[in-house]
Structure formats: structure tokens, C-alpha cells
Amino acid sequence: MGFWDTITDLVDAATPWSTAEAEHPDSHKSPQGDAPLGGNAPAAPAKEISDETTAETDKEEKAEDETAEVKKNEEPAEEEEAEEEPEEEEEEEEEEQDPKDKFEDDCKNSKQCAPAKHHYDECVERVTSQESEGGAKEDCVEEFFHLAHCATQCAAPKLWSTLK
Amino acid sequence: MFARSGLRSTQRVFAGARNGAINVTKRAASTSSGAEASPVRLNIAAAASTAVAIGSIAWYYHLYGPTAHAMTPAEEGLHATKYPWVHQQWFKTFDHQALRRGFQVYREVCAACHSLQRVPYRAFVGTILTVDEAKAMAEENEYDTEPNDQGEIEKRPGKLSDYLPAPYKNDEAARFANNGALPPDLSLMVKARHGGCDYIFSLLTGYPDEPPAGAQVGAGLNFNPYFPGTGIAMARVLYDDLVDYEDGTRASTSQMAKDVTEFLNWAAEPEMDDRKRTGLKVLVVTSILFAATVWVKRYKWAYLKSRKIAYAPPKDANVQHRQ
Numbered sequence: 001m002g003f004w005d006t007i008t009d010l011v012d013a014a015t016p017w018s019t020a021e022a023e024h025p026d027s028h029k030s031p032q033g034d035a036p037l038g039g040n041a042p043a044a045p046a047k048e049i050s051d052e053t054t055a056e057t058d059k060e061e062k063a064e065d066e067t068a069e070v071k072k073n074e075e076p077a078e079e080e081e082a083e084e085e086p087e088e089e090e091e092e093e094e095e096e097q098d099p100k101d102k103f104e105d106d107c108k109n110s111k112q113c114a115p116a117k118h119h120y121d122e123c124v125e126r127v128t129s130q131e132s133e134g135g136a137k138e139d140c141v142e143e144f145f146h147l148a149h150c151a152t153q154c155a156a157p158k159l160w161s162t163l164k
Numbered sequence: 165m166f167a168r169s170g171l172r173s174t175q176r177v178f179a180g181a182r183n184g185a186i187n188v189t190k191r192a193a194s195t196s197s198g199a200e201a202s203p204v205r206l207n208i209a210a211a212a213s214t215a216v217a218i219g220s221i222a223w224y225y226h227l228y229g230p231t232a233h234a235m236t237p238a239e240e241g242l243h244a245t246k247y248p249w250v251h252q253q254w255f256k257t258f259d260h261q262a263l264r265r266g267f268q269v270y271r272e273v274c275a276a277c278h279s280l281q282r283v284p285y286r287a288f289v290g291t292i293l294t295v296d297e298a299k300a301m302a303e304e305n306e307y308d309t310e311p312n313d314q315g316e317i318e319k320r321p322g323k324l325s326d327y328l329p330a331p332y333k334n335d336e337a338a339r340f341a342n343n344g345a346l347p348p349d350l351s352l353m354v355k356a357r358h359g360g361c362d363y364i365f366s367l368l369t370g371y372p373d374e375p376p377a378g379a380q381v382g383a384g385l386n387f388n389p390y391f392p393g394t395g396i397a398m399a400r401v402l403y404d405d406l407v408d409y410e411d412g413t414r415a416s417t418s419q420m421a422k423d424v425t426e427f428l429n430w431a432a433e434p435e436m437d438d439r440k441r442t443g444l445k446v447l448v449v450t451s452i453l454f455a456a457t458v459w460v461k462r463y464k465w466a467y468l469k470s471r472k473i474a475y476a477p478p479k480d481a482n483v484q485h486r487q
Binding site: 096098099100101120123124127128130131136138139140141142143144145148149152153156157159160163164 | 237238242243245246247248261262366369370372376377378379380389394404413414416417418419422
């Protein structure tokens, strides 16, 4: 306890406002606290599979496991997953679309982005017909950019008011 | 160089013109009785000089007018949309619950490929984790000890002062595991890319279901409009409900991307909250000082402002009028 501590204590005692303390997050602790890095998470169905293998602490293997896990999620038709996951959960996932996709789809079809969408659709039509005739002479990247720019711009405020 | 020599040559031309003009006026003065310049010749001179002026402008635009774009829009990449990040406002801090979620996403997804080597475990204490959580997390990893008496380097569990471990032993191992592409360290990523948070959020959420018609996507690459060149070696990594948030937030793709981006912003700029608080303190102190100077000025000027200069005319009796 130095001289300065005394002063700060006195100031603390005299100030009318109180100090905010964050809530203790321990109540959420998961049973598997021992898996490296990823251990703090409550087990997701896909996670359980990898948690069994992460007992070996070899980091590279772990990295590969997680990569595999990421890849796995790309294909929802994974057998193991299908076995373990109850069916209702999958239905839920299909119902709840990512809000970003939803807002952007709405925006793409709105009047605001109609010109960009028109150009993009026309380009896609043109290029696909070129492809079927032999080779595409152009691509629709620029048209895609304009449409994506319009849609994200329009969706940004709506998205931020939805996300936490 | 060119510009300077060009300038010098024009100076010379001007000097010549000036001399010529002086000579002409001298000559004109000496031959004032000569014939006047005919109006036709004057008109021709005016028209010619105007033509030269217009021509020089045209020539300039021919040379420098059109901007040359060395890169196509696809090579530039789509410019990331600006999102209204709350933590980027002047008087707002990081949302530490979001940082906690973002760290979870980093640990469970990104850490498989990306290191975060500039962040020590101690940095998490009080900002994202409690001391005990951070200690427990550090102890899950092994680090080299100092050489012991026999010169052997042993392993010890991690401490708060240790830095986060990298997923690969070295860059070569990282490249080998990722088809030759190096997943960069994410510690300073938010500061290292044009667009910062907006770019990273857009990059993570911007993978379209399929590339636009006709687009060329190289072998082993994925189409992402925001990545310069549009072909990125990192495949889409975030999918809805990939992680299970401990606070019950729904883990949609965009939610995870937002959280991990804010977390990466914290990793690159952990001093931000303190910096803003210090900034506010500076504003408070300077405004107090400014108010004090205003009062001091009023005090110092008080006698000047309140003085009264009066002219008391001398009494008639004392004045001698001379008439």
C-alpha cells in the first residue's frame, strides 16, 4: 500500500458513482475443460466427434481435425452427423436463414437494385448462351460486383440492427 | 527532371518574348510615324493564339486526360461495404460479450489454420476471460523451458505470460497443409487490410453459392468478390450454427463473422478502450482549462472593460481666450 493507493482509495470512497463489475461467466463452464483451445465450448453435435480425437495434444493433428470438421460442415449429408443429430434440429436450421442472406435477397429484388439486377441477369443469360455455343467471351464479374455492392449497401443497416 | 528542364526552357522562351517585346516597343517608339497594324492582321493573330491555346489544352488532355487503369475491377476486388460498427464510434467501447464470442469462433474455427502470435494469454484477463479461465487455457498448451543443467530443453505447461500457440510449426508446414497457400497471422489483420473490419466481415460472409457466369476460378481457389483477384485459397469457413455460443446467441454465419471480426479488431488494437477513455479525459481537462482561461481573462480585463474615460473640460475662469 503506497501513498498513491491511499489517495485512490479515498477518491473511490468519496465518488458518488459505483464501479461496474462484469458478471462472473463461470456459470457457463462446460464439462470438457481439458481439450486444447477448443475445450471451452459446450459440445455441438459435430464437435463431439472431434473432441474424442483431440485427446492427443499433437497440435498439427488437432489442426487437421478441425479442418476436417470445417469441411464436414460443408456437406450436410455427412453420415456420422446424420446419425447423431436429431431431426428437429435440422429442420430448425433450414427455417432460420442467415439474416444477411435474407436482407440481401430482399434488397436484390427491391426497386433500388433493379438496374444492377437487370444488368446481371442479362449478362448471365448472354454468357450462358455463349458457353453453350462454344466458349464464353466475357464474364459477369463486374455486373456481379455492382449488384453485390448495391445489395450489401442496402442490407447493412438492417443487418446491424438484427445482429447482436 | 523533365518538368524542371521543361520549365527552364519555357522561362527562356518567356525571356525571349520579353526581350522581343521590349525591342518591339523600342522600335515602335522610334518609328512612331510608321503605318498602323491592319485590323485583318490583328484578327489573324487573335484567332491563331486562341487556336494555339485550345490546341494546347486538347493536346494536354490527349496526353494526360484519360486515367489508365492497370487493373480490372476483378483484380481490384469488390470494395467492402461500410458497416455501422458500434465499437468504431468515438465514445463507444468494444462490446466485451461480443469479444468473448469472437474469441470462441477464433478458437474453434480460425485457430486450425491461423496463428494469433502477438496476443499473450495475459491480454485476455479482464477483457475477455477471467484470470482462472485464462490460466486454465494457457496450461492446456506446452512450451519450451529454458535449458536445464544438462542443456536439455524440456516442456512446461503454459503461463499467462505465454503467447497463443501457432497451429503449424513454421510457414512451410502451414503452406504444405494448405495447398501451398499461407494462412497469414491474424494479430494485426484488421490494420493490415484496406477496409479493416468491413473487409474481413465481407470476406468471411461474401462467398457466393456459385461464382458468377463466366468467371475464371483457379485450381484450388474459391471465388470471393472481396479478395483482390477474386480467387482466394481459403474456402468458406463459417456456416450457420458452426459454434455453440455459451451465451445462447444464435450462431448465424453473419453473427459469427461479426463477432470474430470485432475480436480481431481487439487483437490488433487492444488499447482502443483505454485510448478512448484517455481521449475523453483530455477533452474534460482541456475544457476545464479553457473555462478557467475565460474566467481569468474576464478577471484580468475587468478593470479595462469597466474603466471610464471622462473628459472634464477646464473651468471657464481658468481659460484665456485670445481673440
